[in-house]
Amino acid sequence: MRIVMGVDGSDASLTALDLVAGTSWPTETKIRLVGAFELPAVRTGLAAPPSDPMADDDLQRTLFDSLRRLSEPLQRGGLGTETVVARGRAADVLLAEAEDLSADLIVVGNRGLGTAASVLLGSVSATLVDHADCPVLVARRPRISRILVATDGSQSSEAIPAVVASWDVFRDLPIDVLCVAPATRRGKGAAFMPMVAGIESQLVDASHEVDRYLVMADEMAARLVAAGWRATSSVRRGEAAREIETAALDLGADLIITGSRGLSGLQRLLLGSVAHHVLLHSQCSVLVMRGHVPARQHRPLRLAAAATG
Secondary structure (H helix, E strand, C coil), rough: CCCEEEECCHHHHHHHHHHHCCCCCCCCCCCEEEEEEHHHHHHHCCCCCCCCCHHHHHHHHHHHHHHHHHHHHHHHHHHEEEEEEECCHHHHHHHHHHHHHCEEEEEEEEECCCCCCCCCCCCCCCHHHHHHCCCCEEECCCCCCCCCEEECHHHHHHHHHHCCCCCCCCCCCCEEEEEECCCCCCCCHHHCCCCCHHHHHHHHHHHHHHHHHHHHHHHHHHHHHHHEEEEEEEEEEHHHHHHHHHHHHHHCCCCCCCCCCCCCCCHHHHHHHHHHHHHCCCCCCCECCCCCCCCCCCCCCCEEECCCC
């Protein structure tokens, strides 16, 4: 398995490192730790001054030393590691490295340091979910003991059992499968129906809709059980992202796995996305299975790379 991991020394990225180090990955898993930086003038949107070679050298050396030190727990766990330092926007760097490695997974912390010293500036998770060609894991907790799988029948969510089984991870952990049916709304014509008949009709329709979502959840749980997990299924009714977040809290889940249709640009701004909302508001780690949105072609400047284990 091939993993690209964004590291900037923040508490969030250290949590991600703890999560990766504490997870049982397949034999011969390779992890590429990536450090990225931008000059402050570039970060603030000002015209970039000529690059200072000495400043680049100092940053590169500091980043390499930090990445090598941070890779030690992974190596002690038997994982192969290498480090890469590149100048550019964090999301661009991670996307380029994931493409270069043909990564199976990108892992990042919840957000960066948010200061001029940060080497992964700000949160990049939304951009990665929009554009990465592989799943993205955003770590908020250092361990995983229970998983909530949220499915809506989309192509990316339907791929969850096959992808996780191919990684052979999260074994022996209980999984709860959730489908969220839309909240019941009275149609415009209901006002002209006899009240009892109108309510009766709505209840029948709502029951059929819940049944359809329960079938979807049952089928996903059955596929996970067939692949060797302990899985149960349930349906909730309401706004999807909010119900997913509430279910995770109620069940004590440490990880939410969900699909993404990969809305980007104006579509995402106008329509929003369940995956994006869960990424922003969930209190636990989130693994988003990607759809099929081409990655952007801009490539950052890689300064150096080295194998560390």
